[in-house]
Amino acid sequence: MSRDTEETGLNGRYERTTAFIWTECAFDLLEIGTLRAEVEEPCPGLRWSHVWGPCPRCRHPLDDWQPLSAVTGLVSRSGSAEHDIAEIESIDITCGCGTGHLGAPNGMTGCGVSFRVELEPVPDSNASGRDS
Amino acid sequence: MDDGTPTYRPRKPSGPPSEGSLAERDAFTVLTRQSLPEVRASAETWRNGITAFLTLVTTAMIIKGQDTIAGLPTSWRVLVTVLIGGGLAFAVAGLWRVLAAQAGNRYRVSTRQYIRRKYGTVDAYQLAVADQAIDDLDTGRRLVVAALVFLLGGIAVSWWAPPAPANPSSYLNVISPTATICGTLRSADNGQIRLNVTGYHDPITIPFAQITNFTVVSTCD
Numbered sequence: 001m002s003r004d005t006e007e008t009g010l011n012g013r014y015e016r017t018t019a020f021i022w023t024e025c026a027f028d029l030l031e032i033g034t035l036r037a038e039v040e041e042p043c044p045g046l047r048w049s050h051v052w053g054p055c056p057r058c059r060h061p062l063d064d065w066q067p068l069s070a071v072t073g074l075v076s077r078s079g080s081a082e083h084d085i086a087e088i089e090s091i092d093i094t095c096g097c098g099t100g101h102l103g104a105p106n107g108m109t110g111c112g113v114s115f116r117v118e119l120e121p122v123p124d125s126n127a128s129g130r131d132s
Numbered sequence: 133m134d135d136g137t138p139t140y141r142p143r144k145p146s147g148p149p150s151e152g153s154l155a156e157r158d159a160f161t162v163l164t165r166q167s168l169p170e171v172r173a174s175a176e177t178w179r180n181g182i183t184a185f186l187t188l189v190t191t192a193m194i195i196k197g198q199d200t201i202a203g204l205p206t207s208w209r210v211l212v213t214v215l216i217g218g219g220l221a222f223a224v225a226g227l228w229r230v231l232a233a234q235a236g237n238r239y240r241v242s243t244r245q246y247i248r249r250k251y252g253t254v255d256a257y258q259l260a261v262a263d264q265a266i267d268d269l270d271t272g273r274r275l276v277v278a279a280l281v282f283l284l285g286g287i288a289v290s291w292w293a294p295p296a297p298a299n300p301s302s303y304l305n306v307i308s309p310t311a312t313i314c315g316t317l318r319s320a321d322n323g324q325i326r327l328n329v330t331g332y333h334d335p336i337t338i339p340f341a342q343i344t345n346f347t348v349v350s351t352c353d
């Protein structure tokens with residue numbers, strides 16, 4: 001499958017797909033900095049992923065926030081996220097570009113693609129502000 | 133954002149998302165959104181339970197009350213007062229924190245830009261509030277445990293403390309031509325009176341014939 005914008009279509013049809021090519025395409029966009037992704041920690045122990053930039057399939061802009069922490073009642077405090085060490089975060093994103101696509105179910109926006117972004121911590125790194 | 137967050141870099145995934153992983157993601161999002169209501173519901177339950185505990189203990193103290201404490205020696209009375217007073221202080225502080233966990237505190241108006249800048253999303257903000265509520269709830273529970281220990285300690289001490297020594301209600305001040313002697317009455321028979329006097333091991337004996345006057349006094353000072 002080509003990654004050509006013309007073929008995938010800026011206004012491409014809705015298609016519910018998790019084809020690996022879109023994960024690969026997202027990685028390429030991340031490598032060149034067109035698509036951005038980071039893990040944010042507004043409070044100690046509370047982590048969120050933030051991925052923003054063009055959708056790898058429809059190329060419409062998306063802005064995806066996902067929780068990486070939740071409050072649970074069954075985990076002791078010592079085992080909570082606050083004490084977790086940084087590890088690889090695997091984030092599954094479904095296009096939420098907000099644009100209606102041809103063939104999409106009623107009321108649904110986005111082109112239907114789901115792709116994966118993986119982020120690994122840079123060793124011995126400290127926080128740096130978002131520079132976008 | 134806060135310092136201390138590690139920097140992440142992208143790496144190439146080994147596979148695409150599956151239907152299962154997408155469902156897991158959605159379930160986790162729902163779990164996150166339920167965090168605050170669940171913590172507040174838990175805090176409400178804890179508040180009710182803690183209030184019941186404290187009501188039971190304080191009611192017992194009120195029923196036993198002053199009569200029990202008043203009969204204690206001073207040092208034991210001070211100990212019981214410290215334990216019960218400290219327990220009540222801990223109880224108030226603990227209930228305050230649990231109430232804060234349930235109802236929230238430090239309300240203020242925040243702009244959408246502030247929440248976006250500080251937390252990223254409203255869900256993240258609510259999760260932060262839930263995290264704060266957990267801290268309040270944990271602190272409140274610890275304080276109430278300390279309160280119960282103090283209160284139960286106070287009750288136990290009041291049960292087991294020795295009774296205060298019986299003090300004579302009055303002293304006898306005896307005046308004779310040779311001396312004035314003040315002490316507690318030991319006996320008065322065989323034509324003489326014997327007084328226990330502070331500083332003397334043996335009772336002091338005074339014949340009736342030498343007594344010119346005697347009065348009952350509240351203190352020998």
